[in-house]
Amino acid sequence: MTYVNEHYAKLRSSYLFSEIARRVQAFQSANPAARIIRLGIGDVTRPLPPAVIRALHEAVDEMARAETFRGYGPEAGYEFLIAAIAEHEYASRGVAIGADEIFVSDGGKSDSANIQEIFAPDSVVAVTDPVYPVYVDSNVMAGRSGPPDESGRYAGLVYLPCTAENGFQPPFPEGPADLVYLCYPNNPTGAVLTRPALRGWVDWARAHGAILLYDAAYEAYIRDPEIPHSIFEIEGAREVAIEFRSFSKKAGFTGTRCAFTVVPREARGRTRGGDAVSLNALWLRRQSTKFNSVPYIVQRGAAAVYSPQGQREVRALIDDYMENARIIREGLEATGLTVHGGANAPYLWVRTPRGLGSWDFFDRLLGDAHVVGTPGAGFGPSGEGYLRLTGFGRRDETEDAVERIKTRLQL
């Protein structure tokens, strides 16, 4: 008899986006003339930069000729892309990352979901609250938790509440924690970790023998020159951190799929017998056994992001989204709403007015302004009382949505 992985049964059904869809659908049916604007989406809307498009076309042509055709590529990615990443993402910031420490992949989602496989099944996992659900779900599926409680928190996981009261800065775990997932700039709060705060985390991990799983998928949105883009800008991080990066939000690759993960040679875990084991070697083994890298075409497209033209175009793309974020933030603040984030991140974390619940504010925004946000409660109990908006929409729609909120929302 074949038995299933019963840990899956613990998972709360991810009702957030289906519930949003249901409410939007119901509203649209009742108000067929309403032109609804989605301002809560986490997906990009601008086309790929021309430098990337050209590189993709050239790579497609290479695949058309026997002399330049590419079959299986190197399992951790092509040297041309890895070298460009090492140079432009790290060396340019004074951080030395070796080619054998960079693993190209199809997405930050895959990597941040798969990384837990190389750790012991009984590792204690800490996550922020609110949180990107993949960190939690992948560990629940692997059996590192008990069932969820009423609020959605799983037994055995350590939650680090991030609220206005602590400036959305995660407190250190009070008890033991082996693996800590940190995502900064943060989805959904838009908060960042300053250099001293990040140094505090590295020091904490070193003192506690923990590993930090640092998701920097949104680093390209950092404006403040004092905010680190990589955890490896912090001394000592190479022993205790793994970093996830992505071309998704940096260069519009959500539908083109390319990302990378950095596992330094010095990062180590232990066996029960007390031996140190290289996490780099474990991840290499994981990836080379279970993955066959990213399409050659896509790797060429990603490398073009680092050409001078690509760099300019990507900066313009991000400026554009950040201008949306500014428009939303200033518009909502003008109505008296409290808005966090949006300064070094594409996400705006809007406090619901007068103690309204996340879903109540969602309904109000939809009903009054025909604007769709994402209820903060969907990201965890500490997200209750917030709504997530993003700068990823079209400019005209973003302006229109803000104008409607200013003029129609009954607070």
Place this chain on the structure above:
Amino acid sequence: MTYVNEHYAKLRSSYLFSEIARRVQAFQSANPAARIIRLGIGDVTRPLPPAVIRALHEAVDEMARAETFRGYGPEAGYEFLIAAIAEHEYASRGVAIGADEIFVSDGGKSDSANIQEIFAPDSVVAVTDPVYPVYVDSNVMAGRSGPPDESGRYAGLVYLPCTAENGFQPPFPEGPADLVYLCYPNNPTGAVLTRPALRGWVDWARAHGAILLYDAAYEAYIRDPEIPHSIFEIEGAREVAIEFRSFSKKAGFTGTRCAFTVVPREARGRTRGGDAVSLNALWLRRQSTKFNSVPYIVQRGAAAVYSPQGQREVRALIDDYMENARIIREGLEATGLTVHGGANAPYLWVRTPRGLGSWDFFDRLLGDAHVVGTPGAGFGPSGEGYLRLTGFGRRDETEDAVERIKTRLQL
């Protein structure tokens, strides 16, 4: 203290291809004038079909315009690709597969490595010997085995020896087995399962409450109209089988990355409490939590394989590789060697002459004919005494290699 997944330490280092590289390197250094031909590679060499190239270019252009740009796609793949797969791979053979039963992915390697996650950690796993190492390694990493013995067999796994004595047909497991990996047409032996043989496996799985994990990555190479291309051509398979398919060898996608897995709605496992659980629902949850689908561009390229032009071009591609296989088979047989496979598969499984070991024959072929094969022992103990050659080389090199074997190999 962060502990690692200690099951990784059980893995035998995959020395096969590095050892081949070492020996080839040593020979080339000692014989700098020798022009070595690789006839053991498992990668394709012909460019992508023109229909695919055109579709890729068109999709790249779509990504260049805001109106046609695509961000995150449906997690199990775009409807246009899923519908084409259902029609051309299944309905055309009289097999009804629903759109919600097809999961598009980045590779058969990923899917066949990841599928074990949805089953209980103590499931008993059966594999053929010789075997594609991913089935074994992914289960060792998940803790479903003890350490390997001298011959490389892991304690706790069930091995089904496939040799000339049984016509390379896997015997049913003698003891219990919950999950059985079958790859037909087979890598590395080139053997196929006839319809009665496959029916026997489906009946066995139904009688024993087991699940068959059927890897049909090479089905496009089947010539004999009596050989099933899909396990779902067998009545009753929908309750007990999951099928892996790939565009890699079918259409030259090894460096372009697209595959799919079929999990029928009727396929079920059990909880310890005795409840039936849909494997389709578990796999959907696994994929939507840990994966973000395949690049839109690549999905368009894959769909073009099913256009009338794509179908013709892909058939020509496969005919070409199979003609290589014929040339190798007939050439080697003319020298008195015994050759299996190559009739409904791109793989040729050559018996080493006069009881030579796999590696000894490898050395002889390299030394005498400057031709590189893959020692069968690298695929498992029952591969000892065999060498794998493939039809994936270039035609001129294949002909040249066969001529050298005929004229220079001292048997």
